[in-house]
Amino acid sequence: MQKVYVLDSSVLLHDPRAIFQFQDNEVIIPFVVLEEIESKKRQQDNVGRAAREAIRNLDCLRNSGQLSQGVPLPGGGIIRIELNHYSKEILPLKSDMGLADNRILAVSLSLAHEEERSVILVTKDIAMRVKADALGILTEDYYNDKVAMTQIKDEVLTVSLEDQQVDQLYRNNFIYWQEPLPANGCIKTVLSDHCVLPLVASPEGNKLINCLGQGRASWDIRPKNMEQSWALEMLHNPEIKLVNLMGPAGTGKTLLALASGLEQTVHAEKYVRLLCARPIIPFGKDIGFLPGEKEQKVRPYMQPIYDNLEFLLRPKRDKERERNGESIVESAIDLLIKKKQLEIEVLTYIRGRSIPNQFLIIDEAQNLTAHEVKTIITRAGEGTKIVLCGDTDQIDHPYLDRESNGLAYIASRLKGQPFYGQVRLIHGERSDLATRAASLL
Template sequence: MEKIFVLDTNVLLHDPMALSAFHEHRVVIPMTVLEELDHIKDRRDKDVSREARIAINAIDKILFNASPKAIQEGVPIPNARGGDDVGSLAIFPDQLINHDVPAPYLDGSQQQANDNRIINVALHLQVKSPKAYVCLVTKDINMRLKAKGSGLENVEDYRKDRVLDDIQYMAKGYEHLPGNFWGQVDKVDTLRDGGQTLHVLNRSVLPKVHINEFLYDDSGFAGMVKSVDEDKLELQDLSRDQLMHQRMWGLSPRNFEQAMAFFLISRPHIDMTVLTGPAGSGKTLIALAYGLHAILEEKRFDKMIVARSTPPMAEDIGFLPGTEEEKMAPWLAAFEDNLEVLHGTDESPYSSIEYVKDKANIQFKSLNFMRGRSFNNAYIVIDEAQGLTQFQLKSIITRVGVNSKIVVLGNLAQIDNKYISPLTSGLTYLVEKSKNFEHAGVMHVNGIERSRLAAFAEENL
């Protein structure tokens, strides 16, 4: 059966390279979508306007040599997988739709939303091609409801960015093994590597573990997966007491999950650490404490870059007075608060904080202004990453240069982007795609240590 996918504007904004995701099928872009992309490309919101321009360029790359007739009928899309089957891309002139077919059109007048005009394209194609599978693809929930209510048989969310079917299966970075783990193991080879004790096991004992994952049981054992292949895996034996007594910049872990996060973030071979968890679990404090420790005590990095995406109401920070760091201060207050926690007991906390900010060369940046830059010898912290798409996170992580480390923080329960859910968040995508990379580590810090009121609110409100 021929499959025809009608794309909404928000799909191309969410993933500007979405055209290659439909493989051998026919993709139709209504003229209204091109008009919306044209308006969006000049917006003040740097992220969205940039993605609109990338989407426009991707469309132009496929259609630039085609005739008007070919563009309306369909131009082959190059197959990114290298196979023989190729799809096609067509532009549908929805301004020419009339009532010459018995389709249940929505009101497409100028006073109505562009959504209606895009839905009408799918309704028109459904009547014109009764033997084809015609599907509208949009990330707008209300638009999906309107389309179904209008009689459109097939309406879907864009799913290429989904790496999981259920968020509960997202990698946490650790696994609890009930009972006594070693009582379930028939054969193990134990060896010493420097100051480390390594256990070599058959892979079939723990078939689903990934590299840099922590394991612990009820009898006191704790370990970290050092390497994995098809036949065997290596576990580094860890002492729970030593994990709980780690200290970084005067900070000690308050629970075992924080202790595992301390150990993970301080590993020199790990270039990227992803810390997830609820508000108050200590993610930001751990990232900041290690950064100060690594820069001022270990001398591993020259500077600390702290960045987050500014909320929609502050898309253009240029309206605020001061330098870029002063403009970003309202949205990076969490780091100021955590600096106060680390230095609140000093004789002169304000002087200590200013001294540390200067000595550690802490720079506050907006993600909107990190495009095209390269950060070498830097410790980079990306805060509130749950609201970013996979495309946005990729464009940030590719900025990491030589001898640098990046820490990505996020809470999937606090997504404020209307087109992103926990399943489609770039943070979820990053966790699942990087968990098998030997130079990346993942940790879900679950215990809420902020206050008993914060714990109550997180669990019950």
């Protein structure tokens, strides 16, 4: 049976094409939602972009008829702009009808009383869903962009090897495998001496590659666990153009990515530049505008990257120069930036760029939408490798959750592709305090 879906402004600002995602059902947009979207259209951010696109989509539908009377949608449904379909008496006493949320709730409740069909309010606003439930209105989150993450144990394949195969693996660092393997999948095997050997499937899925365990090092950083061995192997494999590192705080995502990037950019010279970026979304209450040039403004947001770089570029040579009485003018980070081997950028300026032959690290990628992640990945030019780092349980974006963020979207859409590798890091290595706090608090 056909249903009636009332869309909140948060849904259209989250996905401007949401009106096309309800199949053959009727989509109702209260007039106050148009007013809210119109107030956002001049913003120079993703909210403003979504508002402008949503308005353009509605304007195109206007050619098929009057929106207040109902216009057919490509999927067989109908979209209608509801002008003033509510009564003030329908909400509890002293409800402020000047609030947009209350007017949307009133429209939904009036329609629910009049319609024989099910009337469902769709909103990304949790508080609004609670208020709607209290009023007896059926309500849902917007599920179209949600993806189901697989269990960590299901992402690791365990294989058994004969002694002869183990010898060949240590000799050649790979062996051919008869059964099909997931492209760039994480593989482990337990040897006869109970040691666990981390392996990675080849992009073609026909070979097992030895991760070299503690022998694999990047910029003097060696893996401390099996997951970090998988991560370093994928970071160093030139055939894997996109690596997704997911895990809680302190598991080494950003440090491993930076170490591998410095190794391949500065030492091996496989890439012309190490480019680091992260979304500008503050944790907690923002402190407002910051003074200075662009580099000074973004420095507080990029400080986690600088912290890891300072750890990796510990000034051993500077100490020797100090002992010799030489003056130190530039730090190691400033020197790499001056030589254009390192660039720390904000994602605000990445649209329209073409980035060839670079090692691109996107930190805190869980705060990106699916559209933003797609925009970033499509900036990659010839010879560029992209590394996404993030934790789907630490999301600061107001309209994203662990099932609708860009990191989870990439994991669900690209898993199994020969150019894509994914590792879920689980063991905290920052410190015993950080590990215990992450699990207990």
